[in-house]
Amino acid sequence: MSYLFFLFVALMLVYAFVIGFNNSGTLVAAPISTRSLTPRTAIALAVIFEFIGPFLFGSAIAATIGRDFIDATAIDLNVLLAMVVSQIVWNFATWYLGFPSSATHALVGGLSGAAFAAAGWNVFLVGGLLRIVLGLLLAPVLGFVGGYAGMKLLLWLVRNATPRVNVVFQNGHYFTTAALAMSHGTNNGQQSMGVITLGLVLLGIQSTFQVPTWVIALVAAALAIGVATGGYRIIRKLGGQIYRLRPIHGFSSQGSSALIIIVTALLGSPVSTTQVISTSIMGVGAAERLRGVRWGVAGNIMTAWLVTIPVVFIFSALLYLVLARVF
Numbered sequence: 001m002s003y004l005f006f007l008f009v010a011l012m013l014v015y016a017f018v019i020g021f022n023n024s025g026t027l028v029a030a031p032i033s034t035r036s037l038t039p040r041t042a043i044a045l046a047v048i049f050e051f052i053g054p055f056l057f058g059s060a061i062a063a064t065i066g067r068d069f070i071d072a073t074a075i076d077l078n079v080l081l082a083m084v085v086s087q088i089v090w091n092f093a094t095w096y097l098g099f100p101s102s103a104t105h106a107l108v109g110g111l112s113g114a115a116f117a118a119a120g121w122n123v124f125l126v127g128g129l130l131r132i133v134l135g136l137l138l139a140p141v142l143g144f145v146g147g148y149a150g151m152k153l154l155l156w157l158v159r160n161a162t163p164r165v166n167v168v169f170q171n172g173h174y175f176t177t178a179a180l181a182m183s184h185g186t187n188n189g190q191q192s193m194g195v196i197t198l199g200l201v202l203l204g205i206q207s208t209f210q211v212p213t214w215v216i217a218l219v220a221a222a223l224a225i226g227v228a229t230g231g232y233r234i235i236r237k238l239g240g241q242i243y244r245l246r247p248i249h250g251f252s253s254q255g256s257s258a259l260i261i262i263v264t265a266l267l268g269s270p271v272s273t274t275q276v277i278s279t280s281i282m283g284v285g286a287a288e289r290l291r292g293v294r295w296g297v298a299g300n301i302m303t304a305w306l307v308t309i310p311v312v313f314i315f316s317a318l319l320y321l322v323l324a325r326v327f
Contacts, residue, residue, distance in 0.1 A: 020226020030250030053185020060268030067195030068128030113316035135269035147283025176254035
């Protein structure tokens with residue numbers, strides 16, 4: 001089984017790279033589209049703080065995914081292999097189509113589908129399952145409310161300001177871009193770290209669920225390399241097609257998104273970072289001008305989120321049945 005484990009770890013690092021690649025545009029869409037930061041500066045900030053993120057804020061999400069979600073004694077490594085292959089295929093497909101897909105939805109659907117095919121419904125642990133479902137359901141609500149409330153507060157604070165206040169928000173993108181990348185790194189990094197550590201436990205390489213430092217470092221590097229190399233297809237959709245962003249909008253949406261993602265990470269509830277960021281842009285737009293939000297584009301993005309879990313669930317379950325015969 002050792003070669004299968006190395007294959008699994010390699011695929012998980014490819015998966016982490018794909019997540020960074022796919023979400024790069026999501027992280028830097030606001031500062032680039034508002035011309036607050038140059039593309040090179042925005043991406044450099046995102047890469048640095050994406051790498052730092054997995055080392056911070058503990059491992060509560062990793063524990064939820066790898067220890068509290070499914071019964072490890074009822075599954076084998078084929079479950080994890082089926083999950084990671086389904087993730088890579090799905091994320092590349094949605095990147096090609098230019099939709100900001102939810103990697104968290106895909107991971108939950110893939111891990112659930114393969115585990116169900118292996119052991120049925122009894123494989124799921126109620127506590128972890130409820131925590132994950134609650135996080136996924138609340139993410140779009142929190143994103144919209146956070147963006148709306150943040151924008152209303154900023155509009156009130158600058159109600160008597162001159163246009164020069166835009167310089168403040170443009171410079172503020174240095175901070176919000178770094179915070180958003182860091183929050184993305186800890187949320188999505190911990191998801192990968194949790195699955196790899198689950199593999200270590202399954203093979204008896206370690207007896208308890210504790211994320212090793214080498215796992216954190218490898219995942220952080222894979223995410224950062226992914227952010228450095230991709231994502232421009234998403235920038236146009238998030239940066240202008242949902243709502244025409246100005247510096248104040250980008251500052252508000254990035255800041256509120258980062259805060260929400262970091263808080264949920266500390267609580268151990270994985271959320272879709274893409275979902276939080278996208279709905280925060282909707283909330284920011286609605287706070288200023290409800291009719292200015294392009295709800296049709298937003299609806300298309302939400303449709304992609306809704307189909308992710310069932311499609312990846314089925315795909316991963318079928319992959320598991322194939323792998324179970326081969327290995």
